[in-house]
Structures are given as C-alpha cells and as structure tokens.
Amino acid sequence: MKALLLHKPAPIETSPLQEEEIPTPRPKEKEVLIKVEYCGVCHTDLHLVEGEIIPPSYPVIPGHQVVGKIEKTGEKVTRWKTGERVGIPWFYSSCGRCKFCRKGKENLCNKAQFTGFHVNGGYAEYAVADQDSVYLLPEKYPGENVAPLLCGGVIGYRALKLTPLLRGETLGIFGFGASGHIVLQIAKYFNLRVFVFTRSEKHQEVARELGADWVGKPDSSPPELLDGAIIFAPAGELVPIALGNIEKGGTLTLAGIYMTPIPSLEYPLLYQERIIRSVANSTREDVRELLDIAGKTPLKTVVEVFPWQEANQVLQKLKTSQLKASAVLKF
Numbered sequence: 001m002k003a004l005l006l007h008k009p010a011p012i013e014t015s016p017l018q019e020e021e022i023p024t025p026r027p028k029e030k031e032v033l034i035k036v037e038y039c040g041v042c043h044t045d046l047h048l049v050e051g052e053i054i055p056p057s058y059p060v061i062p063g064h065q066v067v068g069k070i071e072k073t074g075e076k077v078t079r080w081k082t083g084e085r086v087g088i089p090w091f092y093s094s095c096g097r098c099k100f101c102r103k104g105k106e107n108l109c110n111k112a113q114f115t116g117f118h119v120n121g122g123y124a125e126y127a128v129a130d131q132d133s134v135y136l137l138p139e140k141y142p143g144e145n146v147a148p149l150l151c152g153g154v155i156g157y158r159a160l161k162l163t164p165l166l167r168g169e170t171l172g173i174f175g176f177g178a179s180g181h182i183v184l185q186i187a188k189y190f191n192l193r194v195f196v197f198t199r200s201e202k203h204q205e206v207a208r209e210l211g212a213d214w215v216g217k218p219d220s221s222p223p224e225l226l227d228g229a230i231i232f233a234p235a236g237e238l239v240p241i242a243l244g245n246i247e248k249g250g251t252l253t254l255a256g257i258y259m260t261p262i263p264s265l266e267y268p269l270l271y272q273e274r275i276i277r278s279v280a281n282s283t284r285e286d287v288r289e290l291l292d293i294a295g296k297t298p299l300k301t302v303v304e305v306f307p308w309q310e311a312n313q314v315l316q317k318l319k320t321s322q323l324k325a326s327a328v329l330k331f
C-alpha cells in the first residue's frame with residue numbers, strides 16, 4: 001500500500017512526510033483492516049510532524065480522523081463485518097485497570113494510546129485497528145463530512161459535557177473553529193441558547209447561519225450573563241474576559257491541548273463558586289455519544305478536500321492559517 005511516513009520530525013516547509021510503498025498490514029486476531037477513504041487533518045498532526053509532540057517510535061503514519069470501509073477482519077473479530085463503514089478517532093486504547101480507567105476516565109490513563117501517534121493512523125491507503133477502537137459511522141454523512149466529527153467534534157462534545165447546563169440556559173463559545181461549529185449545533189439540539197464570541201467576521205456570519213442566538217467579538221459584552229462557557233481558542237487572555245461574563249456558579253471549560261499563559265485573575269472574577277476546568281482527549285463513550293447525536297440531528301461540517309499526496313502542503317496551509325475550513329485528505 002501507499003502511505004505517508006514520518007521518519008524524523010522537521011519543519012513542515014521541508015515536507016517531512018514521505019510517500020512510500022510499504023506492505024499492507026495484516027489484521028491480528030482482534031483487529032480489522034480498513035480501506036481508508038478519507039482522513040481529516042488536525043493541528044495535532046502538525047505538532048507531530050514538527051516534533052512538538054514525540055511519538056514512542058518512528059517511522060509513524062499520522063492521521064486520527066480516519067474514515068473507511070472494513071476490508072478484512074481478524075479471526076476473533078465478533079463486532080464487525082466486511083463492508084461496514086467505520087471511523088478511527090484519536091483515542092485508541094487504555095490499560096483498562098488503573099484508577100482512571102476504573103472511574104471511566106480512560107482519557108487520563110497513563111498508558112492511553114492515540115491513533116496516528118502510538119499506533120499508525122490514516123495517512124495511508126489502509127489502516128489496521130483493534131475492533132474496540134473503531135466506530136460505526138452514521139449513514140447519512142458523506143465520508144469527508146464525517147471525518148471532522150472524529151476529533152474536533154468529539155473534543156467539542158466532551159467540552160460541552162463537562163460544562164453543566166440546563167435546557168434554556170446560555171452557553172458561550174469563544175473561538176469558532178472546527179470544534180466550535182459542531183458544538184454550536186449540538187448545543188442547539190440540546191435546547192441551549194448559544195452566544196458565539198469570535199473576531200472573524202466570516203466566522204460570525206457562519207455562527208448566525210448555524211443558529212447562534214447572539215454573536216459578537218471576544219471583548220464585547222453579551223446581552224446577558226453566560227451560565228457556562230467553553231474557550232476553544234488557545235488564547236489565555238480570553239480566560240478573565242470569559243469569566244467576567246459568567247454567572248455565579250458557572251463553569252468555564254478550556255478545550256485546547258495548548259493555551260498561551262493565563263493572565264493573573266482578580267479573585268472576584270472567580271468567587272461565587274465559578275469553576276475553571278480543562279479537557280484532555282476523550283473517551284470511547286464520548287465518541288459513541290457524539291456519533292449517536294450526529295445520527296439523530298444533521299451536524300454540518302465545513303470541509304476542504306485535498307488529494308492525500310498533498311498532505312505536506314495541506315499541513316503548511318494549516319500552519320499559516322490558509323485553510324478556509326477543516327481539511328480532509330481523500331484516498
């Protein structure tokens with residue numbers, strides 16, 4: 001099969017991903033072989049390629065928003081049949097025994113493994129995965145539109161779950177990228193009122209089209225206090241701004257894996273039982289629940305599709321903010 005391998009991290013401008021012909025992997029007893037149709041491109045892939053995060057070994061095949069059809073199943077696979085359309089997300093597996101796993105917090109397991117990092121991902125014509133690490137995809141979505149649900153969508157959904165809100169209450173979303181788009185739609189499905197804070201006029205327009213109840217710049221005052229908020233932008237200076245707009249007892253959830261330093265806070269911003277929390281990765285349950293919601297209500301994802309051979313260039317565009325939407329590679 002053809003695959004894009006990373007032998008050594010390097011600046012993306014030097015095209016570190018190499019196209020190579022390697023043997024198609026054979027599924028072990030409990031694994032499935034997936035013929036990849038689409039794979040989403042994520043900021044984490046860029047961090048991996050440029051060496052900001054270091055995988056246990058090289059070469060590695062990146063890609064953790066993998067969409068494809070099952071081509072072959074291992075001898076002991078019970079859950080899947082050939083021809084089924086499935087996805088592989090970022091969370092791949094965990095130890096299942098530690099205190100985190102026992103509490104349903106497998107995303108925090110010290111031995112957690114991630115797709116396209118600990119195990120090879122979807123920047124290839126084929127991928128193998130454990131039968132418990134793949135998910136049936138809702139039928140009504142074209143492959144390119146379902147791919148972004150597998151990372152941005154899942155993280156966004158987890159962030160929303162960790163921000164306790166009742167029907168009719170108001171959620172603030174700061175930063176309107178891949179996750180923000182999807183969370184807005186899920187929040188509307190849950191009958192929340194949604195206020196979107198984003199600098200970009202284009203994003204403000206899209207937020208209105210997708211049903212936002214109010215849209216404004218990050219430093220503008222919303223018409224009423226927020227009952228909870230999520231920050232998707234990696235900008236620490238948004239923390240005091242968001243907190244200043246949050247109602248007593250409300251939660252502010254920080255959804256990024258990276259954030260610039262958070263400025264010092266005046267205690268009254270936090271007092272009255274306001275909570276700040278972060279989100280790390282996701283669990284299998286998050287993926288299943290999100291895909292279930294996606295099956296019940298159409299979630300729109302805005303994508304730009306590229307031939308897989310252009311992965312290096314696409315990652316360069318991602319680095320320099322030249323992408324209009326979530327990028328997806330087609331195989």
Ligand SMILES: [Zn+2]
Nearest residue numbers: 042044090151
């Ligand atoms: Zn990702």
Ligand SMILES: [Zn+2]
Nearest residue numbers: 095098101109
């Ligand atoms: Zn564990």
